[in-house]
Amino acid sequence: MTVTTAPEPVVVDELITETADRLFGELCTHEAVQAAEEAGVAPDIWDAFCETGFDLIAVPEEAGGSGGTLAEAIEVLRLVGYHSAPIPAAENGILGGWLLAQAGIERPDGLVTVVPPRAAEVGWSGGGACSMEIAGDGTAVLNGEAHRVPWARSAELIVCVCDCDGQTSVVAVPASECEITPLPNMAGEPRDTVRFVGAAGVAAPAPDGVDAEALAQRGALSRVALMAGAIEKMCQLTVSYTNERVQFGRPVARFQAVQQHLVWAAQDAALVRMAAEVAAREATRGEAPFEIAAAKLIANQAAARATKACHQAHGAMGMTQEYPLHHFSRRLWSWRKEYGSDAHWSAVLGTMATSVGPDGLYPLITSGTAALG
Amino acid sequence: MRFTPTELTGPELDLQAEVREFLAAELPPGTHEPCLGMAADHDREFSAKMAARGWVGMALPSRWGGSDRTAVQRFIVVEEMLRCGAPVGHHWVADRQTGNVILKFGSDEQRERFLPPICRGELGFSIGMSEPDSGSDLASVSTRAERSDDGWVVNGTKIWTSNAHMNDWFICLLRTAPMEDGNKHAGLSQFLIDLRSPGLEISPIPFLDGSHHFNEVTFHDVFVPDINVVGQPGMGWHQNTTEMAYERGGPDRWLSPFSTVEQLLREASGTPMEDAVSDLFGELAARWWGIRNLSLSVARLIDEGEAPSVESALVKEMGTRYEQEVVEKLVQLIDEEYSPESESLFERLLAQCVVTFPGNTIRGGTIEILRSVASKGLQGLPA
Numbered sequence: 001m002t003v004t005t006a007p008e009p010v011v012v013d014e015l016i017t018e019t020a021d022r023l024f025g026e027l028c029t030h031e032a033v034q035a036a037e038e039a040g041v042a043p044d045i046w047d048a049f050c051e052t053g054f055d056l057i058a059v060p061e062e063a064g065g066s067g068g069t070l071a072e073a074i075e076v077l078r079l080v081g082y083h084s085a086p087i088p089a090a091e092n093g094i095l096g097g098w099l100l101a102q103a104g105i106e107r108p109d110g111l112v113t114v115v116p117p118r119a120a121e122v123g124w125s126g127g128g129a130c131s132m133e134i135a136g137d138g139t140a141v142l143n144g145e146a147h148r149v150p151w152a153r154s155a156e157l158i159v160c161v162c163d164c165d166g167q168t169s170v171v172a173v174p175a176s177e178c179e180i181t182p183l184p185n186m187a188g189e190p191r192d193t194v195r196f197v198g199a200a201g202v203a204a205p206a207p208d209g210v211d212a213e214a215l216a217q218r219g220a221l222s223r224v225a226l227m228a229g230a231i232e233k234m235c236q237l238t239v240s241y242t243n244e245r246v247q248f249g250r251p252v253a254r255f256q257a258v259q260q261h262l263v264w265a266a267q268d269a270a271l272v273r274m275a276a277e278v279a280a281r282e283a284t285r286g287e288a289p290f291e292i293a294a295a296k297l298i299a300n301q302a303a304a305r306a307t308k309a310c311h312q313a314h315g316a317m318g319m320t321q322e323y324p325l326h327h328f329s330r331r332l333w334s335w336r337k338e339y340g341s342d343a344h345w346s347a348v349l350g351t352m353a354t355s356v357g358p359d360g361l362y363p364l365i366t367s368g369t370a371a372l373g
Numbered sequence: 374m375r376f377t378p379t380e381l382t383g384p385e386l387d388l389q390a391e392v393r394e395f396l397a398a399e400l401p402p403g404t405h406e407p408c409l410g411m412a413a414d415h416d417r418e419f420s421a422k423m424a425a426r427g428w429v430g431m432a433l434p435s436r437w438g439g440s441d442r443t444a445v446q447r448f449i450v451v452e453e454m455l456r457c458g459a460p461v462g463h464h465w466v467a468d469r470q471t472g473n474v475i476l477k478f479g480s481d482e483q484r485e486r487f488l489p490p491i492c493r494g495e496l497g498f499s500i501g502m503s504e505p506d507s508g509s510d511l512a513s514v515s516t517r518a519e520r521s522d523d524g525w526v527v528n529g530t531k532i533w534t535s536n537a538h539m540n541d542w543f544i545c546l547l548r549t550a551p552m553e554d555g556n557k558h559a560g561l562s563q564f565l566i567d568l569r570s571p572g573l574e575i576s577p578i579p580f581l582d583g584s585h586h587f588n589e590v591t592f593h594d595v596f597v598p599d600i601n602v603v604g605q606p607g608m609g610w611h612q613n614t615t616e617m618a619y620e621r622g623g624p625d626r627w628l629s630p631f632s633t634v635e636q637l638l639r640e641a642s643g644t645p646m647e648d649a650v651s652d653l654f655g656e657l658a659a660r661w662w663g664i665r666n667l668s669l670s671v672a673r674l675i676d677e678g679e680a681p682s683v684e685s686a687l688v689k690e691m692g693t694r695y696e697q698e699v700v701e702k703l704v705q706l707i708d709e710e711y712s713p714e715s716e717s718l719f720e721r722l723l724a725q726c727v728v729t730f731p732g733n734t735i736r737g738g739t740i741e742i743l744r745s746v747a748s749k750g751l752q753g754l755p756a
Contacts, residue, residue: 004386239751256741259748266751267691270376270684274666277378294659301660347648349655354646358402358639361654362456362631365661366389 024083036086037188063101081229090222103170110156173201407458410629424494438489478604501545561609622685627692683750
């Protein structure tokens, strides 16, 4: 009989959860989140976040980061979502910080953001209107336009992954070199348009394992973590509200029709949190294309169902600005579309599922990426 | 409520590999008609083979014939059996719940009498809960057991009793004291009844497709000795509620259509596949992965000594609806007319899913009742 060794456990320090939860709980009040949406920035919250070192969690210390594992960074992002903290935690840390550290590009003191690897219009490999030239000394000159760049308006440095002449590079351009037009997503979070007109930056060859696909996966994982937190908080609001709201002489949560919404939303909260944690665990160990794709698809679908259930259970109150449900539901509708739609990830997963064949289908479900061989 | 991620340990992965090897030898694809989940064929020989490996009643103590295994180890065996559509029907109920009830509430004499044969895969159990006038409102059962010399005399009718015509024993919830105002959960007791007892009559209730699973079981002065009362008379409701928790949240609540999906992939292999079909395989793999992780975490909680009743109700409610959704997606996508007698195995299975899966969200407690249980838990109220 074989004796199989299970992989080492991936443990997240409880202190991280407690610290982030307390920090955001104090800072991200309904009013503060609302004010950040109107202002487009939340410097007080960002500064307090940076003081904890969470802004660079999972970025190696030798690259100027705070150290820690990807799973720990994902736990912080889950709490960002849970408290609707209006800050670019993912962009600065596990996306931008990761790209810079991998490529050996020095990071500035200020905020770093990342151009999401999306469709050809914002791609760099010949498609669309973008072009890049890299000089021998590593300086790059960019022309073109990038869309939906989170918090570009507040950033010091804008980082992207570019394919140029068969070479994948990480390119970092100071925001001062770019023309930035503010644009919000549906939750009022900055998703700005960035124009590069002869913008000068630095380029470094991307090492193995760093390319647009890897960035897409990491970005998707970041959104799953945010969504897990947001759905959980949305459910808790809904349970509280339906216990307080009295109609026909009893709390509306006593009605079976309302209970259905509570149960369905709770299932989705549990499902997405599980997906986020398992995907984070596997991505911490190595490549996890199946788990991340599965988690993002699950999160996208769950966001659709859970926002519907929670809004319905809240009645008209949930449709107002004064009640906080919208901080979560609007973020979920936005994050659902970022780093890959349902259709995108279904297609990716479909390729994996059909490639393993009928006898490999169940092992894929039980062992994930490891079953892809 | 918290579902903590868990994963299989080295020895658990070894068990998984062992079960997969067993199934590859016993039931290679193409050699058997897969069953659709727990509504599986009764095959005493197959049950005996599993039992020989220690896979029936495996979580029961070795003192009583079990293998001292865990809920997670049982999960591993069950999921592999169900995903292959193995004929696990004969020992299913005894393995999943009755053995646990006898261990937890039964006397040593009952443990000695029932648990070793359960673990040998010999005894098939039916469950006697529903009655003509008691379904979701289970506490209203009115089949009576009345005291007689050294035993009880039972009169009344149980209904929807799966496989009573094939099984050996019947674990029954009966009324032993009249219903009290304000406390309808009192006065109920659990009994073990030989399905061949004099006065016990079993009549088929044909299933909608004509097949025979359901029965009506009528008691005409059926004598049940004292030694067959499980636990304390009057504590039946509590014991029964505990028993129901074993029914919930396991792979049987989300894997039933898997063999159908796998067969579609088998039959589609080798020909160009439409994107929509490929995408569906991707989506289904993802969702099964997610639900499985939740369900596995429930099994781990049980092994840690918890009683995750809310978590298991949530998984069962979600899992059984998911089973129906899988079938609906296949139906929407497949441009063939299928029949239970189609030449294609996939089409036969799909036809069977369409016809029988409405029952998946009903059996063992409707999803409406599960929502009520789960939502009380979410609100911190007693279930």
